[in-house]
Amino acid sequence: MSNKVKILTNGLLKENPTLRLVLGTCPTLAVTTAASSGLGMGIAAAFVLVCSNIAISALRKVIPDKVRLPAYITVIATFVTIVQMLVKAFLPELDTALGVYLPLIVVNCIILGRAEMFASKNPVVDSALDGIGMGLGFTLTLVLMGSFRELISKGSIFGVMLLPESLDRFTLMGSAPGGFFTFGLFMAIVVWIEIKTNNRIKRSIGCEGCPSKGACAGKGECE
Amino acid sequence: MAKNKSNTYENVVKPIVVLVVICLITSALLAVTNYFTAPIIAAQEQQAAYAAYFEVLPDADNFTSVEGFATSGVEEAVKADNGSGYAFRAIGKGFGGDVPVIVGVNMDGVITGVSFLQNSETSGFGARLWDGSADGPAYAAELTGKSGSVALGQDGVNGLSGATVTSTAVVNAVNSALSCFAEVALGQAAVVEQAAPTTLEEAVAILVGDGATYTPVEFATAGVQEAGALDDGSGYVFLAVGTGFGGDVPVAVVTDASGVITGVSFLQNSETSGFGARLYDGSEDGPAFAAQLVGKSGSVSLGSDGVDGLSGATISSTAVVDAVNSALSCYNEVAQGGAPVEAPAAAPASLDEAVTAFLGEGAVAGEAEGATAVYTSADGALTLIAVESEGYSDETAPLTVATCFDADGVVTNLWVDVSGQTQGLGSRTGEADFTDLFVGLSDAAGVDGVDAIASVTESSDGVKAGVAACMEIFQTMKGGN
Known part of the structure; x- marks a missing residue:
């Protein structure tokens, strides 16, 4: 049971998909201009992640390796x-807020990455939990980043005005460069938490996460 | 062999089969989802498109587009599905282009709401309709509850203060919407406005009828650009221009065989919107002016025989009258064999030209106290005295008046330097119509009796004072001799 909890909580911090695995950065940077669109994107991606994890896990013995x-x-x-x-x-x-990034969930690396790294090797329940955990981690990250950027660029979170009108807005945070600043800042915070909690783990994507695994058949020659 | 077969199955057949099956299942899933969501999405999109209409017709549940209406000025008409009314997107011509207005009308023909879409009117003026100012909703509220037709300044419809052109555009758009309601809901005839013609051919098609043809004829009358004889022999057509405020004002004139005007049409011009542009922009003033000119022959003049022109647009009206007179002169030339009326010789542009024109070559310069210049003709019979007078306070150059006297002190010619006067106003004191009034006068009493040009009083008085001063100088010179 504790294993199941571990799978579920993995995605929140330790293997946070955006901040630690650095997957799905394109939608992360693009839609976190406001907390609400971050939440919408996170939930949409989480839904797809859970469903695809379940489906792929269920089909993992049927799908031939060649066409996986x-x-x-x-x-x-x-x-999607x-x-x-x-x-x-x-x-x-x-739909208007997410725009083109909604259909682009198809090529969101988190989803394909979890399918390849986890769902294709684990039973359905574990895969579903992994999907939920990863989806929550992704959603949480997007909401936090969106709140941070919205607060600084517009003075509000989820549209609720928090900063007084007299404060000048730093609108750069609402544009693309602000996305990179926030992304870097949040990654640093997560690493800092890991160090503080003495929870540092050696991390290597390894052959499983490598898109070219099929080409070298996992011999690990590139490492 | 068995192993090979198994390999073929594992490597080729199974992947294909599995992938095909997956694709079939996913396609089925998508088809089912689409089946349920497609109508909702379509409704959503329609709601978004019709959002502006719900605002003006709140009782409506949904809208259906109405096709096949013909009323001018209406871009889109929709009917409420529950029969609560119609909504229209209508266009009025404002100062900066189209002014789109959304009008909701219930089944009794009463306006239930008006809203203004974004337009290109001047910020702070017509743009107040939509830019969040309270004036736009206030104007919309003035229009709500009206029926039949609306007019600015009546029934509490006051429009935007300071933005009359835009307010008029809104009223026109609302009236178009009400006409369209009468057409689509009540089955009345559509009000179709014809765009202003841009060529004589188009104007003839409107005035004489489609299919009317004419043969161009040779002519020499000034002010006429095209002339033709209708091929059925019923009359003549002319395209004449007058000089208005913003350039040429082209006028198409059709006369019958005896020279009586049967139709006048104003082509597009560059006159000011709301003033001279009323000739062609769909305002009822243009056709009214045209109707005043129909039936006239020989020549016309503004302010007589019921030719009143456009109120507030005297210069454009004068341009039209000039153009019509040119056309009538041209009729006289091409139909009656009369002499062409050439363009009048240009007024002298400078004092030197005036001296040459009035005194001939070899004029001798002289001097006199109070005069800026004195010239005497070579034979001594004519004397030209120039003085600086004062015209309108805004003048940019002095109002120089050069008066030419014969030996008896009678004015034979007058030239006024109007370069510093307002174009179209003070400048008219330099035109022959005015300066000829002084010819033949010899004393200050006669000069006093000259009527000033209406609304150009200051420049007119300046010219009169200048002529009087010239007379005094002439008398002094005579006395001195």
């Missing part, structure tokens, strides 16, 4: 398209 990437992408794209239709139908404002 096309199969994963097809599964992921299906869930379903999410896109649902968002368009029921949350049109979120």
Whole structure:
């Protein structure tokens, strides 16, 4: 049971997908201009992540190794398209806020990465928990980054005005450079927490996370 | 062999089968999701598109586009599905282009709401309609509850103060919407406005009828750009121009065979919007002025025979009258064999030219107290005295008046340097219409009796004072001799 909890909490900090695995940085930088769009993006991605993890884990024995990437992408794209239709139908404002980054979840490395690294080797329940944990970690990161950038660039969080009007807004944080500043800052904080809690782990993506694994058949020659 | 077969299956067949199956299942999933969400998405998009209409017709549940209406000035018409009314997007011509207005009308023809879309009107003036100023909603509230037609300055419709052109554009757009309501809901005839013609051919098609043709004829009358005889022999067509405030004012004139005007059409011009532009921009003033000119022959003049022109646009109106007179002169030339009216000789542009024009070559310069210049013709019969007088306070150069006297002190010619006067106002004191009034006068009493040009009093008085001064100097010179 404790193993299951560990899987679930892995994604929050220790293997936080954006800040520690550095996956899915493109949507992270793009949509965190406001906390609400960060939350929407996080939930959408988490939904796709859980669904694709479950589906891929269930199919892991059926899908032949040769065609696993096309199969994963097809599964992921299906869930992304379903999410896109649902968002368009029921949350049109979120659709406008996320724009092109919603369909781009298809190529979000977190989802393909977890499918390849975890779901294809673990049972369904574990994969679902991994998806939830990773999705929560991704969502949490996006909301925190979005809140930070929104607070500094617009003075509000989730549209609620917090800073007095008399304070000048640092609008640069709302644009692309501000995304990089925030990203770097948050990565540093996470590493600092790891060091402080003496929880430092040697981390290597290894052959499992390498997109070229299929080409060298995991012989580890490139390490 | 068995192993090979197994390899073929593992390497080729199984991957293909699995991938195909996955694709089939996912496609089915997508099809099901799309089946449920597609109508909701379509409704959402329509809601967004019709959001502006819900604002002006709050009772509506949904809208259906109305096709096939013909009313001018209306871009889109929608009907509420629950029968609560219609909404229209109508366009009025403002100062900076189109002014789009959303108008909701209930089934009784009463305006339920008006909203203004973004326009290109001047910031602080017409832009107050939509830029968040309280004036836009206040104007919309003035229009709400009206029916039939609206007019600025009536029934509490006051528009935006200081933005009359934009306010008028809104009123026109609202009236277009109300006309369109009458067309689509009540089945009345559409109000279709014809765009102002840009060529004589287009104007003839409007004035005489589609299919009317004419053959160009030779002419020499000044002010006429094109002339033609209608091929059915019923009359003549002319394209004449007058000089207005913003350049040429082209006027198409159709006469019958006996020279009576049967139709006048104003082509697009560059006159000021809201003033001379009323001739062609769809305002009712243009056709009203044209109607005043129909039936006239020989010549027309502003302020007589019911030719009143456009109120507030005297210069454009004068330009039209000049153009019509040119056309009538041209009729006289091409139909009756009369002599062409050439353009009048240009007024002298400088004092030197005036001296040459009035006294001939070889004039001798002299001097006299109070005069800026004195010239005597070679034979001594004519004397030209120039003085500086004062015209309108804004003048940029002195109002120089050069008066030419014969030996008896009678004015034979007058030249006024109007280069410093307001174009179109003070400048008219230099035109022959005014300066000819002084010819033949010989004393100050006669000069006093000359009528000043209406609304150009200061420059006119300046010229009169200048002529009187010249007369005094002439008398002094005579006395001295």
